Amino acid sequence: MSNLAKTYQELAAELQELKIQLEEANDTIHAIRTGQVDAFIVQGEDGSQLYTLKSADHTYRIFIENMQEGAITLNRQGFILYSNSRFAELLGQPLEHVIGVPFTTFVPNDQRAAIEKVIDGSWTHNTRFELALQGAHNELLPFQLSATGLSLDDGEFLNIILTDLRAVKESERLIKAQNEELEIARKAMDLKDEFIGIASHELKTPLTSLKGYLQLMIFYKKEPVPDIVRRFIVKANESGNKLTTLVEDLLDVSKINAGKLEFRNERVDVTDLVTSVAENASVIYPDYRFVKKLTEDCKVSGNFERLEQVLMNFINNSVKYSRERKDIIMSSVKDGNEIVISVTDFGIGLTSDQQELIFERFYRVQDKNFQASGLGIGLYICAGIVKAHDGTIGVESRFGEGATFYFRVPCL
Structure with missing residues (x-):
């Protein structure tokens, strides 16, 4: 026991x-x-x-x-029990004026009821919301608040992280202002395009009539026309041709901008295309030597006249900017399932900045040694034509050493 x-x-x-x-x-x-x-x-x-x-x-x-964010802790009554120095600094208040006061002290009167409701919900669910707080000088300061409720042995607490949104709001304001400016510029550009289209159409009819009458005068045989008058008529006809080309280019620009550049596709022989352009260029520019380098032939689906227009524009630019060396190389070479057709000159060339802008509408190369005429729309039209052929356009150049303009389109 x-x-x-x-x-x-x-x-x-x-x-x-x-x-x-x-x-x-x-x-x-x-x-x-x-x-x-x-x-x-x-x-x-x-x-x-x-x-x-x-x-x-x-x-x-x-x-x-x-930390760069403000941090505070509230009790159930909404008083700030803890605040880091950053939050007081963001408000422009001494830290002792922040701790121990109701959080709603810094909330504008017209928002207090709504914010109290949001904070009440934050005790049971993590919450993120935006709020403007009043600073030391009554200025409104935008914040994003992330609130998390904690239940501990000695009570319940609400921890809030406050992110200063002033830089974000300023960026948003600047972006909005820039977008508004871009929209104004876009509308102005649309109006300009509309004007170009209407003006070009209105000019085309009287120009056609004018050229017709000039042609009749040139070939008039019934009575002798003084030589000086005939020369004036020829000059007027040449100017009419230039004006007609300009009007047609403006119409093309209008169609490209509207997405209405249309043409009939056919099988185009690349060798025939390059040969035809070289022959025409030799007649127009007899002082220049056009060298053909055709490595491989292929057929493409496209419009002969439009592709010819692209190559002639390349040649016009080559002649315009290469007045010393008179050699211009025209080549075509297959690259996979595509054909690359190019025109190379040995003129003034392009800087890297110019190459980035050369296919933009109304862009003209500025060079103190060359005062070239034109509106700066030729290469823009070329880019639109090549794009309509499911192709790509580009340029390779070194300043002072010439340039190679090219486009590539799919082979059949």
Whole structure:
């Protein structure tokens, strides 16, 4: 009986000791949770070992204090229990004027009811919203707020991170202003395109009549026409041809802008195309030597006259900007399932900046040594024609060494 009693007493003592240890453990956990303990010692088989919480807490506090966002903690009554220095700085307030006051102190009166409702919902659900707070001088400062509710042993708290949106809002304002300016410019460009289209159509009919009458005068045989008058008529006819070309180019620009550049496709022999253009160019520019380098022939689906227009435009530019060397090379070479057709000159060439802009509408190369005429729409039209052939257009050049204009289109 005594042995049994002793065993019971030992068990009771051990149970009491376990209760004490459990209470101590609970007290320790509570102290850790509430920040009352910076370190504790654990007794193990290898002896005592020190565990510190101070370094982690210290790092966390430094992080919060040095972050670019504001950080605050509210209690259930909406008072600010904690604020980092950054939030006070963003408001332009001393830190002591921020801690201990209701958060709604910094909310405009007309928004307080709505914000209180949002904050009430943030206690149970993570919330993100935008809000303008009043600064020290009553200026409205835009913020994005991210709120998270926490339930701890000593109460409930709402942690809020506030991101300053002033730079973002300023960027949005600038982008909006730029977009408005671009829209105004686009509308102005549309009006200009519309005017070009209408004016070109209106000019085409009287120009056709004028050229017809000039042709009749040139070939008039019934009565002798003085030579000087005939020369004037020829000059007038040449000017009429130039004006007709200009009007047709403007009409092409109008069609390209409207996406209405249409033509009939056919099988085009590339060798025939390059040969025809070279022959025509030799007649127009007898002082220049046109060299053909045709490595491979192929057929393409396209419009002969339009592709001829592209190559003649390349040649016109080559002649315009290469007045010293008179050699112009025309070549075609297959590249996979495409044919690359190019015109190379040895003139003034293009800078890298000029190459980026050369196919833009109304762009003209500016060079003090060359005062070239034209509106700067020829290569823009070429780009539109090549695009309509499912092709690509480009230029390769070194300033002072000439340029190679080319386009590539699919072979049949």
